[in-house]
Amino acid sequence: MDPFVSFLDFSYYTSLVRGVTTLLYHNILLVNKEYPSWGYSIINGATTIWERWDSYVEGYGVNSHGMNSFNHFAFGTVIEWLYEYALGIKPQTPAFDEVVFSPQIDFSGKITDIKGSYFTGKNKISVKWYVDEDKAFVEIDSKLDNVKIDLKKYNIIDEQTQNNKHCFILKSKSIG
Numbered sequence: 001m002d003p004f005v006s007f008l009d010f011s012y013y014t015s016l017v018r019g020v021t022t023l024l025y026h027n028i029l030l031v032n033k034e035y036p037s038w039g040y041s042i043i044n045g046a047t048t049i050w051e052r053w054d055s056y057v058e059g060y061g062v063n064s065h066g067m068n069s070f071n072h073f074a075f076g077t078v079i080e081w082l083y084e085y086a087l088g089i090k091p092q093t094p095a096f097d098e099v100v101f102s103p104q105i106d107f108s109g110k111i112t113d114i115k116g117s118y119f120t121g122k123n124k125i126s127v128k129w130y131v132d133e134d135k136a137f138v139e140i141d142s143k144l145d146n147v148k149i150d151l152k153k154y155n156i157i158d159e160q161t162q163n164n165k166h167c168f169i170l171k172s173k174s175i176g
Contacts, residue, residue, distance in 0.1 A: 096120035
């Protein structure tokens, strides 16, 4: 593979693979340490998003073709994917008048927990989940009026709601 690949518009890329969580979690972005991936960038010293996957390639050094921002926004557009898929905060309207929560939980053991929040301008939405053995513990805290929780891809073991906090214990349908 030629180490100097062309610039990739990540927002276009994530739109192609929405819903393919395993691909994004494991094979490309978060835990893969092979080139090209964020893990590769991190083990090579990155502390921010690089403009190109190949801004620096071991054995080749800094890309000589220019456009080598080591603090760039473009790959950062993946934050939309992290909020909408990893955390599962999916606004159905631009003003967050209607929101669906459907976190994509990783039962493989590679990503064991995630948490995040978003302030809509009206209220704060917080989601966190962690996996312990074969169960996921999910907490969704939202004061929004029109909220739908979609967990149909999981077996719900327990569910509790108090005030605006929804707590679930889930199991993957694929592991029982």
